[in-house]
Amino acid sequence: MSSPAxxxxxxxSMPATAVAEAGxxxxxxxxxxxxxxxxxxxxxxxxxxxxxxxxxIGIISLLAFLLVWHLLTTYRVVFFVRFTNVPSPLAVYxxxxxxxxxxxxxxxxxxxxxxxxxGFSLAAIIGVPLxxxxxxxxxxxxxIFPVAEVLRPIPxxxxxxxxxxxxxxNEQSIVFITFLGxxxxxxxxxxxxxxxxxxxxxxxxxxxxxxxxxxxxEVYFPASLPHIFTGLTVGMGVAWVSxxxxxxxxxxxxxxxxxxxxxxxxxxxxxxLGMIAIGVLGxxxxxxxxxxxxxxxxxxxx
Amino acid sequence: xxxxxxxxxxxxIEVRNFSLAYETIEGPVQAVTDTQIHVKPGEFVSxxxxxxxxxxxxxxxxxxxxxxxxxxxxxxxxxxxxxSAERGMVFQQYSLFPWKTVRENVEFGLKMRGMPRSQRExxxxxxxxxxxxxxxxxxxxxxxxxxxxxxxxxxxxxxxxPKVLLLDEPFGALDAQTRVIMxxxxxxxxxxxxxxxxxxxxxxxxxxxxxxxxxxxxxxxGSIKAEIPIPxxxxxxxxxxxxxxxxxxxxxxxSLIREESLKAMGGEISxxxxxxxxxxxxxxxxxxxx
Numbered sequence: 001m002s003s004p005a006x007x008x009x010x011x012x013s014m015p016a017t018a019v020a021e022a023g024x025x026x027x028x029x030x031x032x033x034x035x036x037x038x039x040x041x042x043x044x045x046x047x048x049x050x051x052x053x054x055x056x057i058g059i060i061s062l063l064a065f066l067l068v069w070h071l072l073t074t075y076r077v078v079f080f081v082r083f084t085n086v087p088s089p090l091a092v093y094x095x096x097x098x099x100x101x102x103x104x105x106x107x108x109x110x111x112x113x114x115x116x117x118x119g120f121s122l123a124a125i126i127g128v129p130l131x132x133x134x135x136x137x138x139x140x141x142x143x144i145f146p147v148a149e150v151l152r153p154i155p156x157x158x159x160x161x162x163x164x165x166x167x168x169x170n171e172q173s174i175v176f177i178t179f180l181g182x183x184x185x186x187x188x189x190x191x192x193x194x195x196x197x198x199x200x201x202x203x204x205x206x207x208x209x210x211x212x213x214x215x216x217x218e219v220y221f222p223a224s225l226p227h228i229f230t231g232l233t234v235g236m237g238v239a240w241v242s243x244x245x246x247x248x249x250x251x252x253x254x255x256x257x258x259x260x261x262x263x264x265x266x267x268x269x270x271x272x273l274g275m276i277a278i279g280v281l282g283x284x285x286x287x288x289x290x291x292x293x294x295x296x297x298x299x300x301x302x
Numbered sequence: 303x304x305x306x307x308x309x310x311x312x313x314x315i316e317v318r319n320f321s322l323a324y325e326t327i328e329g330p331v332q333a334v335t336d337t338q339i340h341v342k343p344g345e346f347v348s349x350x351x352x353x354x355x356x357x358x359x360x361x362x363x364x365x366x367x368x369x370x371x372x373x374x375x376x377x378x379x380x381x382x383x384x385x386s387a388e389r390g391m392v393f394q395q396y397s398l399f400p401w402k403t404v405r406e407n408v409e410f411g412l413k414m415r416g417m418p419r420s421q422r423e424x425x426x427x428x429x430x431x432x433x434x435x436x437x438x439x440x441x442x443x444x445x446x447x448x449x450x451x452x453x454x455x456x457x458x459x460x461x462x463x464p465k466v467l468l469l470d471e472p473f474g475a476l477d478a479q480t481r482v483i484m485x486x487x488x489x490x491x492x493x494x495x496x497x498x499x500x501x502x503x504x505x506x507x508x509x510x511x512x513x514x515x516x517x518x519x520x521x522x523x524g525s526i527k528a529e530i531p532i533p534x535x536x537x538x539x540x541x542x543x544x545x546x547x548x549x550x551x552x553x554x555x556x557s558l559i560r561e562e563s564l565k566a567m568g569g570e571i572s573x574x575x576x577x578x579x580x581x582x583x584x585x586x587x588x589x590x591x592x
Contacts, residue, residue, distance in 0.1 A: 198397070200395055203367055204397040204399075205399075205414075206384075209386065209411055209415055222399070
């Protein structure tokens with residue numbers, strides 16, 4: 001190498017600057033001596049103090065909620081709202097233990113989960129690719145967007161009569177309504193994600209020799225993923241809303257039907273049990289999606 | 303340094319009779335007119351000019367993102383028709399893929415070329431080692447400092463062995479100390495690779511310190527106002543920036559750009575005046591104040 005610059009500082013010029021800039025980078029720190037379990041636990045506590053605090057407060061707040069509920073029902077408070085017929089937490093717990101041994105209750109839950117799974121999966125399988133393609137190809141967008149915009153504001157529950165006409169079985173129409181509920185949030189958020197892709201990243205990819213298909217796979221898709229997952233989370237919420245409504249109106253099974261049936265049969269504790277089951281199932285499914293999001297987008301977890 | 307491709311005979315950029323106009327509702331707006339520039343193989347050339355003069359437009363046309371309205375851009379006699387891996391580009395906004403690790407970012411161009419995984423991993427590690435970044439290969443860009451991000455950006459652009467490196471104000475977002483280090487690193491890489499560089503900046507010191515030749519552009523519509531050879535010997539050191547030779551070049555370029563900046567601002571001021579906003583200037587024209 002004839003360059004005097006390199007002759008003057010042969011190998012170290014760039015690594016040296018790297019070290020200067022990186023400061024306490026992992027590469028330059030000496031290997032730490034082994035630490036005791038106590039120190040590790042203490043460090044873990046210090047780092048997670050905020051999270052522990054939130055958990056503790058959360059538990060206390062849930063217990064307080066139960067206590068208030070208990071008091072309101074025990075004393076049958078009537079103050080604008082009437083708690084005379086509302087079941088107490090203990091009554092709900094009793095009906096919960098009974099329901100856990102009742103295969104019919106479990107079947108209601110499994111059936112609702114199956115409907116959610118099929119309806120939501122279809123919505124995701126159709127909504128995400130459609131959103132990606134609409135975001136990339138103007139013509140597809142121009143054709144589909146107006147139709148989507150007209151159909152989108154119609155609440156899934158308003159589709160119930162139409163769904164019953166469209167589909168031969170009740171089961172299919174309920175799944176269809178679940179699908180519709182989650183489809184539009186997924187589509188709209190995917191589209192939104194596509195519209196926010198940084199054009200500089202697309203240009204960077206082009207400069208590195210990427211063609212259309214690679215740009216789609218390597219830039220547009222990963223760049224839209226955060227919004228796709230927002231759409232999936234929202235879509236899952238709406239899927240449950242739509243499912244419960246459909247089950248209450250046209251169902252024969254399912255947790256929504258169970259809740260409605262409990263009201264007709266004057267089984268007040270079962271109403272609350274059904275509601276809580278719906279809440280827990282909804283929470284569980286959105287946690288599943290959040291977990292999937294963290295798996296798929298490791299660059300976003302800290 | 304034998305592992306690096308050395309293209310001494312390649313990378314000749316020619317821009318001839320170049321002009322570029324944008325279509326607007328009021329008719330075409332001329333961004334760049336009647337411009338000729340060239341970069342010889344292995345040469346380091348900068349473009350400076352007042353903001354909005356079209357220097358980035360010119361660079362984007364060389365990269366292939368914009369089509370000239372008239373004229374032609376060629377690299378080694380071949381007409382530029384669109385972006386390609388032959389012309390590596392470094393952007394001011396770093397533009398690393400946030401969903402790829404540092405190494406995957408560097409590998410990207412090689413992956414597009416169809417190089418097998420193990421081979422491109424090895425190539426990327428070597429390059430990252432040269433830039434002092436091997437400890438960060440598994441990091442996501444978000445975790446890196448601005449200087450490190452831009453080093454990855456440069457390494458990524460060089461990984462495919464382009465004939466030309468185009469840089470659009472690459473160090474504009476960095477603090478002064480980091481910028482000096484980055485200039486040193488860029489110079490080192492350029493000398494090792496003997497690659498042609500076209501560098502757009504608004505920093506006159508940076509342009510003089512780095513370049514063999516500097517083009518100074520006029521205010522919009524941009525064209526070449528002057529071409530200034532930089533005869534400073536290499537290797538260049540920070541201390542040179544105090545030398546009388548450097549300062550003379552700096553003074554010359556400074557007055558050229560100042561002239562153009564005032565022209566550009568003068569236009570804006572009269573536009574503002576027409577909209578009745580001169581009241582805010584207490585009756586004084588901004589040109590007088592300046």
